[in-house]
Amino acid sequence: MFHKEGQKIILTTFFIVCAVVLVAQYYIDIPWLRLALQIGSIVILVLILQFFRNPKRTVKLDFDEILAPVDGKVVVIEEVEETEYFKDKRRQVSIFMSPINVHVTRYPASGTVKYSKYHPGKYLVAWHPKSSTDNERTTVVINTPKFGEILYRQIAGAMARRIINYAEEGESVQQGEDAGFIKFGSRVDLFLPLDCAVAVKLDQHVVGAKTCIAACITKKDNEG
Incomplete structure (x- = not known):
């Protein structure tokens, strides 16, 4: 497919x-x-x-987990100041996609789209520290049942020249559904609440709509 x-x-x-x-x-x-x-x-x-392959992936919906929005390698896990929407500290998890990865973007969680905005910009290499704020990008915020508002950002890389974003403000979306596409090498940043439990490590390879990126802290405590 x-x-x-x-x-x-x-x-x-x-x-x-x-x-x-x-x-x-x-x-x-x-x-x-x-x-x-x-x-x-x-x-x-x-x-x-x-x-352009688009493998079909069956998702078992879980409000207590944030799933990887894309295939790729985790290149950033850190606490940062998110300046566009939240304007406070968040936990950032960034996934880099090489040209050989599947480039479909999938919704990392179910909820309602609260914010969706396109930003024109530069085409720095996707792993550059300033690519998250200087490159061509789209920012999407989803209000989720367990995590509250989470943000993901599609970022164009040095080769990418077109970002496709399907998210529209006010619509309800489902975890794992097709949210867009980035052509030819790119990156996706997730900005999550500080109190969530990050479930991945640096340099770990993740699979979109399959790998758990973060879990709700209450779920982790109950299971522990």
Whole structure:
């Protein structure tokens, strides 16, 4: 299954690859050059298909957990001052996506969208400390039943040039549902309450809509 945001690119690439393969087959007499063009174009198509894949994931809804919004590696876990919406201290967990990761953004929790805003900006590498505030980005706040308001931010990287955000203020969303897409390398920041129990570690690889990023502290205490 492929994401709908990749349909035009996939179709365009497919027709270009077919054209290159046929032209090379009938009009290029040098065997090694003909083969190189054909193989190279097919490899590009495979990479495009790989990038826009959208694996179906069944989510067991849990109000006591915040799930990873994307696939990738945890690159930041720290207490920070969130200056756009909360304007107070929050627990930040950042996930970096390389070009080989699934780039679908999924809602990390169920609730009501309270805030959704797009910000134009720069294209610093996604792991740069200032990418969260200087890069092109979207900020979404969800009011959840157990955690209160949580914020996630889609951030464009050095290669990314388009952020897709489906969240609209006032709508009810469900944990694990498709929330958007970021094309070609990027990062997502989560800003959570200070009293939640972070369940991941730095450099840990997480899976969108599967890996628990944080748990409600009351649930952790009860189980302990």
